[in-house]
Amino acid sequence: MNFITFPEHQLRSFTYSVFKKMGCSDDHAELATDVLIKSDLRGIDSHGVARLSGYVRLWEKCRINATPDIRIVHETPTTATVDGDGGLGLVVAPFAMKVAIEKAEKYGSGWVAVKNSNHFGIAGYHALMAVEKDMIGISMTNASPLVAPTYSNERLLGTNPMCYAFPAGKYPPLIVDMATAAAANGKLEIAQRANKDVPNGWIQDKDGQNSINPNELKKGGSLLPLGSDKDHGSHKGYGLGATVDILSAVLSGANYGPWAPPFVSFLEPPSDPVGEGIGHFLGAMRVDGFRPAVDFKAHLDNWISRFKTAKAVEVGKKVIIPGEPEHEFEVERKINGIPVIDVVVNDLNLLAEKIGVAKLA
Amino acid sequence: MNFITFPEHQLRSFTYSVFKKMGCSDDHAELATDVLIKSDLRGIDSHGVARLSGYVRLWEKCRINATPDIRIVHETPTTATVDGDGGLGLVVAPFAMKVAIEKAEKYGSGWVAVKNSNHFGIAGYHALMAVEKDMIGISMTNASPLVAPTYSNERLLGTNPMCYAFPAGKYPPLIVDMATAAAANGKLEIAQRANKDVPNGWIQDKDGQNSINPNELKKGGSLLPLGSDKDHGSHKGYGLGATVDILSAVLSGANYGPWAPPFVSFLEPPSDPVGEGIGHFLGAMRVDGFRPAVDFKAHLDNWISRFKTAKAVEVGKKVIIPGEPEHEFEVERKINGIPVIDVVVNDLNLLAEKIGVAKLA
Numbered sequence: 001m002n003f004i005t006f007p008e009h010q011l012r013s014f015t016y017s018v019f020k021k022m023g024c025s026d027d028h029a030e031l032a033t034d035v036l037i038k039s040d041l042r043g044i045d046s047h048g049v050a051r052l053s054g055y056v057r058l059w060e061k062c063r064i065n066a067t068p069d070i071r072i073v074h075e076t077p078t079t080a081t082v083d084g085d086g087g088l089g090l091v092v093a094p095f096a097m098k099v100a101i102e103k104a105e106k107y108g109s110g111w112v113a114v115k116n117s118n119h120f121g122i123a124g125y126h127a128l129m130a131v132e133k134d135m136i137g138i139s140m141t142n143a144s145p146l147v148a149p150t151y152s153n154e155r156l157l158g159t160n161p162m163c164y165a166f167p168a169g170k171y172p173p174l175i176v177d178m179a180t181a182a183a184a185n186g187k188l189e190i191a192q193r194a195n196k197d198v199p200n201g202w203i204q205d206k207d208g209q210n211s212i213n214p215n216e217l218k219k220g221g222s223l224l225p226l227g228s229d230k231d232h233g234s235h236k237g238y239g240l241g242a243t244v245d246i247l248s249a250v251l252s253g254a255n256y257g258p259w260a261p262p263f264v265s266f267l268e269p270p271s272d273p274v275g276e277g278i279g280h281f282l283g284a285m286r287v288d289g290f291r292p293a294v295d296f297k298a299h300l301d302n303w304i305s306r307f308k309t310a311k312a313v314e315v316g317k318k319v320i321i322p323g324e325p326e327h328e329f330e331v332e333r334k335i336n337g338i339p340v341i342d343v344v345v346n347d348l349n350l351l352a353e354k355i356g357v358a359k360l361a
Numbered sequence: 362m363n364f365i366t367f368p369e370h371q372l373r374s375f376t377y378s379v380f381k382k383m384g385c386s387d388d389h390a391e392l393a394t395d396v397l398i399k400s401d402l403r404g405i406d407s408h409g410v411a412r413l414s415g416y417v418r419l420w421e422k423c424r425i426n427a428t429p430d431i432r433i434v435h436e437t438p439t440t441a442t443v444d445g446d447g448g449l450g451l452v453v454a455p456f457a458m459k460v461a462i463e464k465a466e467k468y469g470s471g472w473v474a475v476k477n478s479n480h481f482g483i484a485g486y487h488a489l490m491a492v493e494k495d496m497i498g499i500s501m502t503n504a505s506p507l508v509a510p511t512y513s514n515e516r517l518l519g520t521n522p523m524c525y526a527f528p529a530g531k532y533p534p535l536i537v538d539m540a541t542a543a544a545a546n547g548k549l550e551i552a553q554r555a556n557k558d559v560p561n562g563w564i565q566d567k568d569g570q571n572s573i574n575p576n577e578l579k580k581g582g583s584l585l586p587l588g589s590d591k592d593h594g595s596h597k598g599y600g601l602g603a604t605v606d607i608l609s610a611v612l613s614g615a616n617y618g619p620w621a622p623p624f625v626s627f628l629e630p631p632s633d634p635v636g637e638g639i640g641h642f643l644g645a646m647r648v649d650g651f652r653p654a655v656d657f658k659a660h661l662d663n664w665i666s667r668f669k670t671a672k673a674v675e676v677g678k679k680v681i682i683p684g685e686p687e688h689e690f691e692v693e694r695k696i697n698g699i700p701v702i703d704v705v706v707n708d709l710n711l712l713a714e715k716i717g718v719a720k721l722a
Contacts, residue, residue, distance in 0.1 A: 078470045079647065108440035108472070151681070152671040164608075166611075204674075232588075236540075243525045245664070250657060290612045299611045300607065303607065303618055307510060310509075313565075322600045
């Protein structure tokens with residue numbers, strides 16, 4: 001595996017040119033680019049430019065609308081449902097989070113369910129929009145079914161991530177951003193490419209037997225919920241995945257459970273939809289709706305200090321503050337550039353050729 | 362182990378008489394009783410009358426205030442912080458949930474952080490208060506530190522449960538109510554009493570080595586977060602426990618992390634508190650703030666039907682809908698009574714003798 005390192009601005013302008021070529025408006029192309037590049041900056045390489053050609057393929061199949069009329073279709077002072085009009089989740093979710101933030105500014109909190117959307121990138125991007133306003137940010141999304149609930153071998157849930165982000169004082173924001181499966185699909189893909197076994201407890205084969213072969217997933221196997229098996233609490237991971245599915249899709253009018261349309265263009269969406277597109281759920285709460293922000297931040301700093309200095313079991317493996325590794329990546333990559341693996345660079349250059357924009361390198 | 366089965370009303374009147382003897386008002390005694398009995402009815406025996414003498418012992422040590430002045434100390438239209446005045450969490454949390462529901466009735470959603478409280482019983486009780494009003498209910502609480510974050514052998518978090526409850530149509534409410542540790546402390550206590558090993562992945566000893574001996578917990582060991590180890594996502598369980606801790610205690614001004622006071626009377630609270638008591642976080646969102654409640658319920662029924670009929674890996678082990686087993690217990694025990702294990706009956710009768718109320722049996 002070889003990496004080519006690009007300065008941030010170069011990946012940005014390439015990505016922007018691709019979204020413009022899809023027909024996105026300047027604003028949408030810029031926003032979608034920002035979500036993808038933020039992911040690469042933060043070291044979440046699976047969700048950044050590596051996904052760009054996937055979005056284009058869905059657009060080519062008319063499963064992504066590049067010029068959506070994103071709008072509120074139902075609301076109260078602090079709640080709303082947004083119809084994403086089949087647009088990129090990368091622009092639909094920030095629209096919805098802005099609505100949540102505006103409601104929070106007026107009334108203390110704001111909550112927006114989204115239907116008729118697509119993959120929204122990293123959950124953390126949207127939650128961080130609230131943090132910048134001294135709010136607590138919450139974001140979640142349902143996704144293509146890959147995870148089997150406890151006791152079943154049917155894929156009924158996505159890896160359905162949930163994210164909670166909190167503003168700190170002297171430290172970077174504390175961000176819990178996690179798939180509700182034992183392992184995210186990106187980790188499986190890495191093992192598949194490398195032809196390596198995965199830990200027992202990540203997946204099962206099509207008959208529901210535990211497996212360490214990551215390729216079982218392509219043969220009808222499924223990911224396991226966080227907890228891996230009943231003895232270790234897989235019913236909790238299943239319950240969390242269900243919560244994300246219900247808040248994102250049952251509440252908004254999107255497709256839920258096994259009806260969620262696949263993110264990949266080579267799989268067709270179910271022919272009997274129960275809603276529109278996939279769904280998200282976004283929330284913002286003003287910290288000073290509960291106590292002065294300066295007090296909250298001082299205590300969160302104290303929390304972080306205490307956990308950072310917790311006794312370590314092994315020398316060199318310290319307790320990690322959620323969101324800290326991603327922050328360190330961002331600081332470093334803003335200076336030194338973003339390494340992109342050669343297969344992704346090739347994929348992006350083939351894409352450039354196909355749609356007629358300047359190649360990356 | 363022998364069980365004695367009591368009709369619901371008998372356990373209720375006994376529990377009420379104990380809370381009255383502590384000096385609770387009629388209303389508070391009735392409410393606290395309802396929370397505990399609901400737990401026993403729903404089959405969560407660890408959190409019902411089995412805990413009654415524990416509450417009394419904390420009251421005897423002046424660590425629970427039987428006549429609290431529970432009040433809102435900070436608010437916006439949809440957020441509030443409640444000071445529980447050291448009262449029973451069993452009455453403080455329902456007070457706070459009422460505030461959240463009232464705000465949701467007016468503005469679509471309501472969110473209340475609580476400080477200066479104590480153990481609030483089952484999280485599900487409070488979340489269900491919202492469900493009765495066709496709202497989505499959310500409840501969480503921090504708790505005595507027993508769980509070590511990934512890579513550490515220090516107990517820095519409680520089992521910190523989170524609960525999400527949704528109103529369904531023809532089915533009972535869907536309720537995800539879960540500790541964020543791999544196993545709840547109640548399960549450890551059962552294994553300790555029976556002198557039985559526990560599954561690998563539930564606990565570690567004081568040095569941070571995995572153990573299957575449940576008694577290690579009494580010798581400085583700790584519970585492991587949901588996920589059990591880093592390979593299986595224990596950092597996610599740790600992140601969820603952190604989220605509950607921050608929303609419940611850092612946001613409200615309660616004690617967080619290792620400063621959370623212990624629920625047991627024989628352990629003293631830390632001498633350097635960072636807040637007041639323990640904290641809770643409660644929320645309510647009107648379903649019809651997003652889409653008509655009748656539509657939401659029809660789709661949640663469809664979700665439940667689909668998951669109930671999912672293919673099973675083993676004959677006889679069907680997919681369980683979160684909250685369904687507890688609902689079945691409640692229906693059955695309302696008719697046939699509540700079985701209480703003999704050691705708890707003895708404990709309650711000793712309590713009755715000590716404080717001077719009529720014995721249970």
